[in-house]
Amino acid sequence: MNHANDSQGDHLPARITRILDTPTAEPTHEQLERLKLARVRAMQRFDQRAAENISLQERLALWAQRHTVLIKRGGAALGFAVVTGAGLMLLDGLLVESEAVDAAVLSQDLPLNSLLEPNFSRGLHE
Template sequence: MKHANDGQGEHFPVHIARILNNPHSEPSPRQMARLKTARAEAMRRFEQRAAENVSLQEKIWTWAQRHTLLLKRGSAALGFAVITGAGLMLVEGLMAESDAVDATVLSQDMPLDSLLEPHFSRVLHE
């Protein structure tokens, strides 16, 4: 039976994947036989392909795919490091500013009542 989400030409693989992923439905003996046959055929094609010499174009293509992927991952890691560094610099700047305010407050001889005034922090920034 074809499922509504199956695309054109994807019926059999999607149907088999759905059966195998469903813990309550076991594949029928006919389906198991077809799976074993398909696996044996895939292994035969793989071994045949592995025995062939790889062309220079395929070697270059494989190399480019691997290194392009590494370049993408490296760029993502570098971007993450830059964002993290900028965040740390911002946090450090905010901490330094609060430390400066604390040092200013502690270095002056002010009565405790003046610290509780509503506009006290404005006077420190001026």
């Protein structure tokens, strides 16, 4: 079954993509055979590659790749911890300031009307 976008010749990757995107479309017998052959060749290359010894350069590359990911994750976790700690310190500072104002107000012997004035707390912050 040819698609309107097919040009002359068989474009297997585009056809396979279309088949995967459209479950009702089925590959031709020739395409199925080519896929089976490609899979067999890929498995042979994999087995051949797996039987070879890993060079020192490849071992170092794998080690660096694994540890780079761990360093990135650790850096992200550390950054989150720093931001959270800074936020908690700021919040704690605001609470301490509020408690200091409350303590200053309660320690003074002032009439209730003076506490209700709009500019009363301005003098306490200085």
